[in-house]
Amino acid sequence: MNASLPPIEATVLVAAVEGLPARLRKKLDDAGPRFAGLAVGRDGERYTVAVDDATTVTLLAPGGVVRSAGDVTCTCLLAPNCLHRAGILSNAPVASPDEPAPAEDAPAAAEDTPAVSDGAAVASDGAAVAADEVRSSTVDGASPVEGGGGADELGVVQRAAVEQVWRAAVAVLGGGVGGSGTVARAALLRAAHEAQATKVYRAAAAARVVATLLQAARGGDAHYRLADLTEAMRELLYVAHALRTGASTELGTARRQYHVEGSLRLYGLCTTAVLAGTGHAGVVTYAADRQGRLWMIADVMPGDAKRAARGGDATIAMGETALTHRGLTRAGLVVTGATAAGSRQLGAGRSVRAVTASGAAWHEEPLAGLWAEPVAEQVHRAFAALAVPVTDRTAGADLLFLRVTVRGTDGDAVLAEHADGTPLTLRVAADHAALGYRENLRVLGRAEGLRMLMVARPDPGRPGTVLPLAVAPDDGEPWRVEGHADLAFDRLHASQLPRMELREEEPAPAAGPDPETAAEEVWRPAVHDPALQLLAAQVERTVNGGRVMLTFPTGRAPSTATRLRRARLETGAALLDHLVAAANDRPRNAFGRLADDDGTAFAQAWLATATYADAASRALAEASWLPAGPS
Known part of the structure; x- marks a missing residue:
């Protein structure tokens, strides 16, 4: 690009x-x-x-x-x-489709304009993952390819558009990144355009995400991640298959629906950066009302990380207030005539009035109550929210409110411990030079013994791992910061932290640790399952190399399916066997040459395997947080 x-x-x-x-x-x-x-x-x-x-x-x-x-x-x-x-x-960025104007008979709340269409993320932070833009609603890990019957509720033109999306997605999966060039991407964009025109919005949005990530992959974008494309491909195939088989009639919407909330007294909490795979960027600011419920104000438009970095200082487009997003996190708002979407994203219609008010520190009510919820309940709530499409996710439902103590560093990660003794690994939420996440995490990692309050989001792909978004001193800790620090925008310095022995970055020792003390000195990482990692690798390998990657012989080493059975993951092994069989099941013509099939059986087998791997990994990650989880 x-x-x-x-x-x-x-x-x-x-x-x-x-x-x-x-x-x-x-x-x-x-x-x-x-x-x-x-x-x-x-x-x-x-x-x-x-x-x-x-x-x-x-x-x-x-x-x-x-x-x-x-x-x-x-x-x-x-x-x-x-x-x-x-x-x-082929090297130009593709613009998002214009949002249609609201109907003339729409209610007054429809005057509110969302920052982005439903196809883009407004509830995710700066983890530049397009997967967060349109996430699958499959929660329990059941195969999404078992639906039956025809999509009778869809019109003829809509069914044709869904079939076009399905064929384009199957072709991309079969060819992989290496075999899906500009022609395949153009076919996917045409299918997305037809779906958008026939009001099949969710499928159109999912197709655009995959097309954008394909361009990033083939263009050598430094921020491209294969895991993002894999998740986006899983969502695209799930949505298209569910519609074409009648398992779902959810078409999505082109415009958020807002309803009247009345008057709200809000206290700013924190603001986070947003980097979306569709080329949108900006900020999301969270605030709590008197009952401790979280609301969000989004400012997400087409742009890159530089727009996200500037977004913290942008003025909130709501009423008469002149507060910036960063300013709101240290102040408050009195809103009358407030409107909000079902996800508690606040609108900015003409009838909304807002004036600046006093805020509250994190250790004061109503914000302090956020940290009173037991960690086990927080984790369960957050993982349940992460399995919901981001446009339907309630504001702040995927956030964790933690009291942690820094214990050191491990490469690019910071090791910490929750107040209840749970070990945590802190990683960068978005690794971009325009944002402060990495540098701030480096400063915090050197302050061993530092106690702090933290707003974070769990990383569902890595057990016991969180992505810090904002931090503040625990009660009694003498930090030199104004209330709290939003890690995307505020730049921490060692002089702002309490006087303690800051650990210098030391080179790796020439020899290994003393075997007699290794058990006490070496950090014990959170649990992980090598078998599940192998399965996830096969799923991603298919997306990267296409169908042909599953046709190579495994050699003398045990196959991945065999290793899965040894790990008592029989369902995963059966799904992988079915996927390999579907990849190798190619029809031949009268001359014995390989002939192309429509790829449907292979795509369905991959979708079932990818859904199982995702659900199993999330379940393991959630279980690793809990006191009674694996050890």
Whole structure:
């Protein structure tokens, strides 16, 4: 991806790819990376890219977005059906679809405009995972491919759109990252466009997330993670399969519905950065009312980590208040005529009035009550929330409120202990230089023995691991900070922490630890299951390399399925066996050559395996937190 290019409508890329002759389509995936490093000139709304001395591609972006295929021209003789246009457009970011205007007979609360459409994350923090944008609602680990019957509730056009999404997703899974270039991505974007046009919003949003992550994967984006694409692919296949089989009729919505809440007295808690895989960025600020219920105010728009970093100082668009998001976390609001979505995301309609009021420290009510909830109950609540689609997740339901003591560091992680003795591993919520998470965690890790209050989110993929979002001194600790520190925006320094012996970063010792003292000195990590990790690796390996990755012989070593059975994970082993069999079950033509099938059986087998691996990993991670969990 070339960040210097303007965002384009998905239909612009689709038209450019479909206009290419077959011989040029085969060259497109090789041409795209060559064009990625070309310099982009800009003159107002006109962008120019010089491909060579005789060829220039020009893009017109009225309003900052290229909206029509006619806005992209090339000086070569083959234009408009030339490789230059398609190659340049394949490196441009794809803009999110415009939200439709509310109906004239909508209630007054519909005047509230959400920061992003339902396809983007507003309740997740800066863990740049597109998986958090549209998460599967499968909670109990049951196979999502057992639905039956036809999707009678969908119209004919909607069923056709769902089938188009399904076919495009199956093709991407079969080819993997390596075999899904611009042509496959364009097919996915076309399917997303058709789904959006027929009001199949959830499938459209899921398809856009996968398309965006595919572009990041093939473009060498430093922030791309295979786990994110795997989760997004699982969600896309689940949604499409559930709709096409009639197991679900949930189409999603293009616009959040807001209802009147009346008057609210809010006390600021903290603000977190948001980095979404669809190219959205910004902040989410949490506040509590007098009863201790959490509400959130989101400011998420198309942008990158720099927009998220600036978002903390943006003014809250609500009523007459001039508070910034960071300012609200240390103050309060009196809101009249408040409106909110079902997730307790506050709206900013014309009827909303808000004025600045006094806030409360974390050790004062009503905020102090958040830390009174037992950790076991918090963990159960948070993991239940993480299994719900992010757009339906109640504000703050996935947050943990912990009292921890720093015990040291382990590489890029900080080791800590909860007040009840539970060992914790603290990791960076979003590893981007524009945000302060990593540097702040490094400062905290050097202050061994430091006691603090923490707002964090559990990492469902790593037992006993949390992603700190904000910290404050425990009662009686003499920190030199104003109330608390939002780790994405505030920059901590050792001089702000209590006077204690700060541990210097020491090089690794030349020799190993003394065997007689190793049991006491070596940190005991949280539990993990090697067999489940092997299963998850097979699921991700398929997404990366495609169907062919499961057709290679395992050699003399025990297969993954055998190891799963040895670990008493018989269901996982059976699902993996079925997946491998589906990958190898390829029809042959009359001449004995391999013939393509529609990939449905393989996609269903992968979806069942991925759903099981995700549910089992989450269950293990949750169990590892509890006092009676595995040890």
